[in-house]
Amino acid sequence: AYYRAAARAGRLRLNEEPVRDLDIVLKNNDFLRNTVHRHEPPVTAQPIQILVENDEVVVVDKPSSLPVHPCGRFRHNTVIFILGKEHDLKELHTIHRLDRMTSGVLMFAKTAEVSKRLDEQVRERQLEKEYVCRVVGEFPEHEVVCEEPILVVSYKVGVCRVDPKGKCCKTIFQRLSYNGKTSVVKCLPRTGRTHQIRVHLQYLGHPIVNDPIYNMEAWGPERGRGGKIDKTDEELLKALVEEHRSKQSLDILGISEEDLNSNAENKDSGNSSDCPESARADPVREDCPAKDTKEPEPDTKDLLRNDIAACPLNSDTNLETLEKNKDLSLCENRDGQTGEKSSGEKDPLCVECKISRRDPSPKELVMYLHALRYKGAEFEYCSKMPEWALEDWEE
Structure with missing residues (x-):
């Protein structure tokens, strides 16, 4: 769901051209790029x-x-x-x-x-x-x-x-x-x-x-x-x-509402096929335990067993509008190259952008x-x- 949205918004690029067809098969030396931004949890300002x-x-x-x-x-x-x-x-x-x-x-x-x-x-x-x-x-x-x-x-x-x-x-x-x-x-x-x-x-x-x-x-x-x-x-x-x-x-736990929402959506639909393992944004646990720690059983019913899912959207609502509106849909620098958004600008594909939290x-x-x-x-x-x-x- 996220990648369909990203493609329609013009962020998914193949050899620097916007991807329109997600069924396209990659060839040797193809260069695929997706531009995202992150919301990092707050940390102390104490110097190292x-x-x-x-x-x-x-x-x-x-x-x-x-x-x-x-x-x-x-x-x-x-x-x-x-x-x-x-x-x-x-x-x-x-x-x-x-x-x-x-x-x-x-x-x-x-x-x-x-x-x-x-x-x-x-x-x-x-x-x-x-x-x-x-x-x-x-x-x-x-x-x-x-x-x-x-x-x-x-x-x-x-x-x-x-x-x-x-x-x-x-x-x-x-x-x-x-x-x-x-x-x-x-x-x-x-x-x-x-x-x-x-x-x-x-x-x-x-x-x-x-x-x-x-x-x-x-x-x-x-x-x-x-x-x-x-x-x-x-x-x-x-x-x-x-x-x-x-x-x-x-x-403080290193998780966000987005993590919880995407897991809840997968459970409600009874189908997580739109969010395969390969599409998860960060398949690395926040705490990064040592290798000798025991893996949990695969059938454990853990509401947070999935790492951050790359599926923030419930539907494709307004995606055509986003595609037409470059100010919203593309993270562009002045030279037209895809890059970081300017400070304070909200990303319409991001759940975290819609949430206001206390420091x-x-x-x-x-x-x-x-x-x-x-x-x-x-x-x-x-x-x-x-x-x-x-x-x-x-x-």
């Missing part, structure tokens, strides 16, 4: 601080809310893009990742050789990681070890839970301070599963204070403590989405989980303790 830069590595202190690399709805608002644009650091190799909402020490290799060497250390578990977080309630004073297995519930929303069928995990926790309401806890993950620290803290009954997934009412009165959820996976996801929808904070506060874009230290065979990199982790800090 470079901790170390030498011939081999770049080590930064990543702010919360920024994904490491382009994925999902994020392109420009990513660590990789910002380092390239603001610091002219190009062709960096990702060694490890941090969740989008997690801040702290993040390493990049400058060459493939260095990347390979460090990858081997990661695989052989020679890399020690130390995190710090602020959790709900009085965490036990003694060392706590959690080895509950973790299963991915949804790649689209990025939700995991403790489950016997999950991957084996191990996290060691040690309380650093308690202020009468919340505790600062040091976390030493011995494995690297998706959301491992956050899920284990939720299971222990001490979720991260402002965790936008694992400290929500959607998990029930106990908020998932001890693995008690009393909901199916589908019910849980629906409840999480509705809770964020009511707070106008879907962007989140800086506080909403920060989660109290920070990668404090990374240590390998021949290096150790640390960042400063975040303000919220200081003993005398108050909300």
Whole structure:
């Protein structure tokens, strides 16, 4: 449906000529282009601080809310893009990742050789990681070890839970301070599963204070403590989405109304043939889990199991009008070449253009989980303790 609309609006071009017939068969060396624009979710304005830069590595202190690399709805608002644009650091190799909402020490290799060497250390578990977080309630004073297995519930929303069928995990926790309401806890993950620290803290009954997934009412009165959820996976996801929808904070999950609408349309019609896998705009999950995470079963009834569908239109209404009106239908620069639209102009094919949202506060874009230290065979990199982790800090 989207591509029919794009063709009628003159945006789909074959060898720089507008495509009128979608049944045309491509030949060798044909050049097909479709012009789109994106609405990126808001991120913090906090700058990326470079901790170390030498011939081999770049080590930064990543702010919360920024994904490491382009994925999902994020392109420009990513660590990789910002380092390239603001610091002219190009062709960096990702060694490890941090969740989008997690801040702290993040390493990049400058060459493939260095990347390979460090990858081997990661695989052989020679890399020690130390995190710090602020959790709900009085965490036990003694060392706590959690080895509950973790299963991915949804790649689209990025939700995991403790489950016997999950991957084996191990996290060691040690309380650093308690202020009468919340505790600062040091976390030493011995494995690297998706959301491992956050899920284990939720299971222990001490979720991260402002965790936008694992400290929500959607998990029930106990908020998932001890693995008690009393909901199916589908019910849980629906409840999480509705809770964020009511707070106008879907962007925090990295999803949009368009994602939800296109999934609902497919379900209502009982036929998703207009939106085949190949037509999905971004078949990469926002959170980009590690490869060792278990794939969900194909028949899981997850209302968000499809990634962003490229089908924003219900019908072909007004498409002929759009075709005639170049100001609306074509994203043209002054030289007539297809390109970006001018700032503030709305795109008639875009659902997001029709939606007005409030800006989140800086506080909403920060989660109290920070990668404090990374240590390998021949290096150790640390960042400063975040303000919220200081003993005398108050909300």
